[in-house]
Amino acid sequence: MDNMDLQVLRQVQQWLDADQRVVLGTITRTWGSAPRPVGAVVAVRQDGTIAGSVSGGCIEDDLIARIREGALRLERPELVRYGVGAEAAQRFGLPCGGTLELMLEPLGPQSALHALLERLGRGERVVRRLDLATGAVTLSAPGEQGGDSADRLVLTDEALVTHHGPQWRLLIIGAGQLSDYLARMALALDYQVKVCDPRDDYPWTLAGVPLTRDMPDDVVLALKPDGHTAVVALTHDPKLDDLALMEALRSPAFYVGAIGSRVNQAKRRARLKEHFDLDDAALARLHGPVGLHIGARTPPEIALSILAHMTAERYGVQISATPTAPAGIDAGCSL
Numbered sequence: 001m002d003n004m005d006l007q008v009l010r011q012v013q014q015w016l017d018a019d020q021r022v023v024l025g026t027i028t029r030t031w032g033s034a035p036r037p038v039g040a041v042v043a044v045r046q047d048g049t050i051a052g053s054v055s056g057g058c059i060e061d062d063l064i065a066r067i068r069e070g071a072l073r074l075e076r077p078e079l080v081r082y083g084v085g086a087e088a089a090q091r092f093g094l095p096c097g098g099t100l101e102l103m104l105e106p107l108g109p110q111s112a113l114h115a116l117l118e119r120l121g122r123g124e125r126v127v128r129r130l131d132l133a134t135g136a137v138t139l140s141a142p143g144e145q146g147g148d149s150a151d152r153l154v155l156t157d158e159a160l161v162t163h164h165g166p167q168w169r170l171l172i173i174g175a176g177q178l179s180d181y182l183a184r185m186a187l188a189l190d191y192q193v194k195v196c197d198p199r200d201d202y203p204w205t206l207a208g209v210p211l212t213r214d215m216p217d218d219v220v221l222a223l224k225p226d227g228h229t230a231v232v233a234l235t236h237d238p239k240l241d242d243l244a245l246m247e248a249l250r251s252p253a254f255y256v257g258a259i260g261s262r263v264n265q266a267k268r269r270a271r272l273k274e275h276f277d278l279d280d281a282a283l284a285r286l287h288g289p290v291g292l293h294i295g296a297r298t299p300p301e302i303a304l305s306i307l308a309h310m311t312a313e314r315y316g317v318q319i320s321a322t323p324t325a326p327a328g329i330d331a332g333c334s335l
Contacts, residue, residue: 166192216244257290
């Protein structure tokens, strides 16, 4: 769930607290290109006031009209489709022949929205299961009760399962200036960010990003990196960076990177192989020098290159991180 959808849920809670009737729409499937991804939400109040979006506006207009006409006085969740066929697709602003599917859910005490927002406010990731027969909602942590921990929407004949909270996590090793820029940009991209630096002489004041003084390997182990976790080492101190990388490369983390020149990266790989028994497959996952080669020299430029590469990895876009560069220039080595 991104920040836009979280804002919708907060607005919905205010409406419910004011005893307003609200219907929540969740995108469950799309065919062809779509303005919003699966899992995106829109809410419509009983008077037609709307929060959020699932299309360019035409579907929202139709929902508002239905609400005002009393056609959506739902007693339980209902699945609707928009855009089946070329004429309807054009009417609702979808690609010709495209389809968008929405689960419309009447909200109330059974929806557990207040409890969901409380858990999201604590930075938790939450699995929300909507019973399609009763409209009742149960909340759990990813992986609880034998469930799938992957952040993906699941729709069956019995239930709609959605994931909420920070879908992506970033652990930064080092509390320097570059880390500050990287953390700020990552927050804007909806990452849950944490910084680790055992050195007391490196202060950290960025609100919303906690700092731990524990040793990096212990922090990585406690974090339990998964396929939605990135670990980026930025201290230039092998004693700290290598400890974090040693554990991160053994984990399912989707991105593991370290700052430094190509010469220093070669030395790092040799150390990790010799002293920590990392094999070639694990070492091949290390992005070093970290980030895309875009000629970055300043801290914000390097932070941009790192997040650009992380984004490409998230979406499976194959981009060479460090192509041949002019003599003396290496991505991520200017600090």
